[in-house]
Amino acid sequence: MKIVAVTACPTGIAHTYMAAEQLEKTGRELGHTVKVETQGAMGIENELSPAEIAAADAVILAIDIEIEQRERFEGMRIIEVPAQLAIRDPKSIYAKLDS
Amino acid sequence: MPLEYRFSCPLHNGLHARPASLLAELASRFDASVSLCSESSGERADASSVLDLVAAGFGHGETCLLRVEGRQEALAYAALVEFISSVLPGSDSPLDRQLTEVNRAASLPHALRGLVDNWISGIPAGPGQVLAPIRLAGGVHLPEHPGNQHPQSPALELERFRQARESVLQRQEEHLALCIGKMESQIQQAMLSLARDSSLQQTIAGLISDGGQSAAEAVVSAIRRYSRRLAESDSTYLQERRGDLEDIGLQLLEEITGEELRGRPLELAEDSIVCAPSLSTSTMLALDKSLLKGLVLTESGLNSHAVILARSHGIPVVVGVTDQSQLQEGTPLYLNGSRGVLVSDPSPAVQRFLAREEQRMQLLTGRTRALATKHGGTADGLPLEVAANIASPDEIDMIAEYGAEGIGLFRTEMLFSAYPQMPSEEQQLAIYSQLATTLGSQRLIIRTLDIGGDKPLPWLELPREDNPFLGMRGIRLYREHPELLRIQLRAILRAAVSGNIWLMAPMVTGVDDARWFREQVEAAHAELLRQGQPVGEIPWVGCMLEVPSAALQVAALSAHCDFFSIGSNDLGQYTQAMDRGHSQLSAQYNELHPGLLRLFKLACDDARAQGRWIGMCGEFAGKPLHAPLLAGLGLDEVSMSAPAIPELKQALATCDTEQARQLLDCCVEAADADVVLQQLAAFRSGSNSAGLLSGQLVNIGSDSLSRAEAIRELCGLCQLDGRCQDIDALEDSVWNREETYSTGLGHGIAIPHCRSTHINSASLAMLRLNTPVDWKALDGQPVDTVLLLAMPDTGDGKQHLRVFARLARRLMNDDFRGGLRAARTADNIVEFLERELVPSEE
Numbered sequence: 001m002k003i004v005a006v007t008a009c010p011t012g013i014a015h016t017y018m019a020a021e022q023l024e025k026t027g028r029e030l031g032h033t034v035k036v037e038t039q040g041a042m043g044i045e046n047e048l049s050p051a052e053i054a055a056a057d058a059v060i061l062a063i064d065i066e067i068e069q070r071e072r073f074e075g076m077r078i079i080e081v082p083a084q085l086a087i088r089d090p091k092s093i094y095a096k097l098d099s
Numbered sequence: 100m101p102l103e104y105r106f107s108c109p110l111h112n113g114l115h116a117r118p119a120s121l122l123a124e125l126a127s128r129f130d131a132s133v134s135l136c137s138e139s140s141g142e143r144a145d146a147s148s149v150l151d152l153v154a155a156g157f158g159h160g161e162t163c164l165l166r167v168e169g170r171q172e173a174l175a176y177a178a179l180v181e182f183i184s185s186v187l188p189g190s191d192s193p194l195d196r197q198l199t200e201v202n203r204a205a206s207l208p209h210a211l212r213g214l215v216d217n218w219i220s221g222i223p224a225g226p227g228q229v230l231a232p233i234r235l236a237g238g239v240h241l242p243e244h245p246g247n248q249h250p251q252s253p254a255l256e257l258e259r260f261r262q263a264r265e266s267v268l269q270r271q272e273e274h275l276a277l278c279i280g281k282m283e284s285q286i287q288q289a290m291l292s293l294a295r296d297s298s299l300q301q302t303i304a305g306l307i308s309d310g311g312q313s314a315a316e317a318v319v320s321a322i323r324r325y326s327r328r329l330a331e332s333d334s335t336y337l338q339e340r341r342g343d344l345e346d347i348g349l350q351l352l353e354e355i356t357g358e359e360l361r362g363r364p365l366e367l368a369e370d371s372i373v374c375a376p377s378l379s380t381s382t383m384l385a386l387d388k389s390l391l392k393g394l395v396l397t398e399s400g401l402n403s404h405a406v407i408l409a410r411s412h413g414i415p416v417v418v419g420v421t422d423q424s425q426l427q428e429g430t431p432l433y434l435n436g437s438r439g440v441l442v443s444d445p446s447p448a449v450q451r452f453l454a455r456e457e458q459r460m461q462l463l464t465g466r467t468r469a470l471a472t473k474h475g476g477t478a479d480g481l482p483l484e485v486a487a488n489i490a491s492p493d494e495i496d497m498i499a500e501y502g503a504e505g506i507g508l509f510r511t512e513m514l515f516s517a518y519p520q521m522p523s524e525e526q527q528l529a530i531y532s533q534l535a536t537t538l539g540s541q542r543l544i545i546r547t548l549d550i551g552g553d554k555p556l557p558w559l560e561l562p563r564e565d566n567p568f569l570g571m572r573g574i575r576l577y578r579e580h581p582e583l584l585r586i587q588l589r590a591i592l593r594a595a596v597s598g599n600i601w602l603m604a605p606m607v608t609g610v611d612d613a614r615w616f617r618e619q620v621e622a623a624h625a626e627l628l629r630q631g632q633p634v635g636e637i638p639w640v641g642c643m644l645e646v647p648s649a650a651l652q653v654a655a656l657s658a659h660c661d662f663f664s665i666g667s668n669d670l671g672q673y674t675q676a677m678d679r680g681h682s683q684l685s686a687q688y689n690e691l692h693p694g695l696l697r698l699f700k701l702a703c704d705d706a707r708a709q710g711r712w713i714g715m716c717g718e719f720a721g722k723p724l725h726a727p728l729l730a731g732l733g734l735d736e737v738s739m740s741a742p743a744i745p746e747l748k749q750a751l752a753t754c755d756t757e758q759a760r761q762l763l764d765c766c767v768e769a770a771d772a773d774v775v776l777q778q779l780a781a782f783r784s785g786s787n788s789a790g791l792l793s794g795q796l797v798n799i800g801s802d803s804l805s806r807a808e809a810i811r812e813l814c815g816l817c818q819l820d821g822r823c824q825d826i827d828a829l830e831d832s833v834w835n836r837e838e839t840y841s842t843g844l845g846h847g848i849a850i851p852h853c854r855s856t857h858i859n860s861a862s863l864a865m866l867r868l869n870t871p872v873d874w875k876a877l878d879g880q881p882v883d884t885v886l887l888l889a890m891p892d893t894g895d896g897k898q899h900l901r902v903f904a905r906l907a908r909r910l911m912n913d914d915f916r917g918g919l920r921a922a923r924t925a926d927n928i929v930e931f932l933e934r935e936l937v938p939s940e941e
Contacts, residue, residue: 010836010839011836011852011853011854013852013854013888013890013900013903013904013907014842014850014852014888014903014904014906014907015844015907016904016907017903017904017905017907017908018844018907018908018910018911020908021907021908021911021912022911025911038904040900040904041854041890041900042897042900042901042904064839064840084840084877087844087845087877087911088845088877088878
């Protein structure tokens with residue numbers, strides 16, 4: 001599957017990036033194409049392009065705070081979880097895609 | 100005709116008792132009537148009465164009008180104006196100014212939360228913590244009615260009062276002689292002035308002779324009258340001066356009635372925490388400070404003299420305690436004056452916390468002392484003297500405390516602006532000699548008067564200029580007003596026999612200025628010799644490098660100059676043609692402009708080639724970030740505001756001279772200041788993790804037993820490495836984040852982190868715990884490896900955030916965690932992290 005994701009946490013220093021790493025790593029292992037945008041203290045990085053969003057089958061939001069530009073994902077299949085879950089058990093998030 | 104002087108009250112706490120007593124003391128020395136009037140409130144006070152001054156309540160920033168009239172009005176005016184402009188602004192101790200910062204709500208230390216339920220809250224009033232038995236002391240108040248005192252004849256009652264006043268004054272004077280330290284003396288001086296106060300005396304005498312009251316009654320009603328006026332003051336500081344006034348009243352009353360009203364003097368036999376509703380200044384002064392370990396004043400405010408004295412002795416204080424049921428004589432009490440916490444009969448958990456705190460404090464004291472006593476220099480041992488800039492002779496005590504190795508710039512402007520006419524040679528001589536004597540063999544660089552159209556003197560009419568910065572200022576003025584320079588040079592040359600004085604000219608533009616200045620020095624010297632004045636050899640004569648044309652001509656100037664000092668502020672402004680304070684340009688002004696750095700380098704290289712000594716005395720010199728540039732320039736000395744000295748010495752000590760030179764060579768070639776800033780940041784640790792990490796920030800054998808202890812220890816490591824000044828505040832920032840959800844990310848690793856104004860630079864600290872602790876981690880497992888990530892609140896710091904982000908991602912990787920665990924020493928850990936966190940070639 002083609003998946004786009006956004007991660008964000010309260011201070012934007014650590015958990016945003018840990019969650020991103022876990023989603024990318026696990027997604028690759030499961031055979032998905034994953035691109036993760038981080039919204040941390042450095043602002044938006046690895047930003048998702050409209051084309052990438054349009055081509056995606058699903059959106060994972062691993063976030064603890066409200067993110068910027070959520071409207072980009074309107075009408076798409078969204079799985080929203082806390083950033084912590086992406087760190088602790090990323091597989092369980094991907095499992096939701098199959099249900 | 101009365102002489103008038105208008106000024107704005109410079110004291111943050113208003114004109115309170117201590118500065119008022121200094122002013123009153125001075126005002127009463129002259130045969131002249133001196134009054135002070137507030138232009139906003141209209142309050143008028145007799146300036147020779149402390150009580151009048153204090154009761155009038157001159158607040159911070161209020162416009163005050165000083166009025167002097169009488170036989171000695173000119174003399175009095177001169178002395179008072181000097182006092183107001185040069186002494187008054189500094190007569191509030193820095194401690195007083197920090198009060199608002201100290202004042203925060205009580206909170207139990209994080210490491211004790213959940214372990215102590217029975218704690219008492221108060222207001223933190225003096226930092227530090229201690230455990231000692233309680234010693235209770237009673238509060239004393241002025242009685243409502245002074246007992247059965249039937250008034251006898253007014254003459255007899257007046258005599259009673261006169262005798263009582265004599266004894267009290269005598270005792271206060273004796274106390275003054277016994278005072279140790281500036282703060283004690285000032286406070287005792289204030290007490291003495293209250294006792295001497297002319298308004299108080301007249302009021303009491305009036306109540307006796309006109310009101311038919313007894314001496315005792317008159318004392319009580321007069322004290323109450325003034326006390327009420329103080330109570331009505333807007334300033335809590337002034338309100339708290341009532342305690343001192345009542346103290347004086349009680350002493351007078353004791354003398355008049357022969358009764359002991361203040362109880363026995365409090366004597367301490369062992370280390371104690373004194374608990375009392377309030378303590379009078381006299382009681383506090385009399386207490387043995389070596390045994391007084393802490394102070395709990397249940398009813399006192401933050402500004403009573405007892406509290407100020409305690410702080411000046413470094414004694415922890417808590418005030419405003421409402422629950423006193425647990426404060427029993429002899430009970431051991433834990434007192435935390437930083438957090439406003441008391442714990443009666445503390446448990447072993449509290450004792451363990453305190454023991455760890457004491458250990459940290461010891462290390463901290465050692466560090467500060469080591470920094471202050473250390474000579475300035477680079478890591479490879481090249482000396483670079485670190486000196487202080489001063490504007491007033493009063494600053495001399497402070498500069499020694501911070502470890503200044505001399506005075507690199509004594510700005511004499513303030514001296515001159517303080518006088519209603521040009522200060523005489525003798526007046527100047529006294530000040531320069533005293534400074535030189537105090538400094539001994541340490542260098543004192545005196546810069547002759549640097550004034551201009553923008554900074555006029557009260558006694559020197561200067562024409563307005565369209566562009567004063569490019570007009571008649573500094574040395575350019577001397578040719579029009581030769582007396583200014585001649586008198587100052589004579590005073591300096593005469594003072595030079597007392598110490599190691601060097602003479603420096605401001606605003607030199609080229610060789611002609613430098614030659615002319617030296618000629619003036621030689622002429623003044625010859626004149627003094629002719630007059631048989633005791634002068635030595637001509638001291639070293641040099642010039643400021645603050646005009647680009649001079650900085651570009653160091654070789655030629657060397658014919659007339661023994662030394663140079665770069666004035667980085669003006670040289671920066673003139674080089675960039677920008678006013679640093681300009682409302683639209685200040686953001687563009689940058690002292691790291693590569694063009695300016697190139698000019699610094701050129702001047703230093705030329706001075707060295709000519710065998711000339713060169714220093715730097717602008718703000719550029721006081722910033723730790725610039726240390727490698729300063730070392731690379733090969734300066735002989737850097738001079739700055741004294742509080743910046745310890746950290747700059749520390750930063751210099753980490754620089755290798757050769758690497759610093761290479762860095763400087765790169766920086767002068769940089770495209771702009773941003774590039775210079777990046778190069779400086781990169782240089783800090785020799786890698787792109789940019790000073791985040793050092794061996795000092797890693798403890799591989801931590802005995803912390805809880806999440807809270809570990810976080811406290813990590814914040815302590817930052818403090819010990821000079822990265823944090825307020826450990827409690829940094830700890831609170833970390834906990835703010837920690838409380839949203841645990842930073843235990845599983846696999847035995849936790850990464851507490853924060854953005855905080857209380858960390859100076861981005862920092863990564865690490866503990867390996869001897870005993871794994873519960874961190875409420877995502878996987879529920881205990882934690883044995885803790886990494887603290889702390890970012891300053893200001894600035895973008897993207898580079899550091901990137902390193903943190905990289906660390907966060909790497910921590911998700913088994914190999915990385917394995918490598919981190921495998922590192923055996925603190926240095927191995929630093930090496931490992933630096934290697935892993937440097938951006939790879941993606």
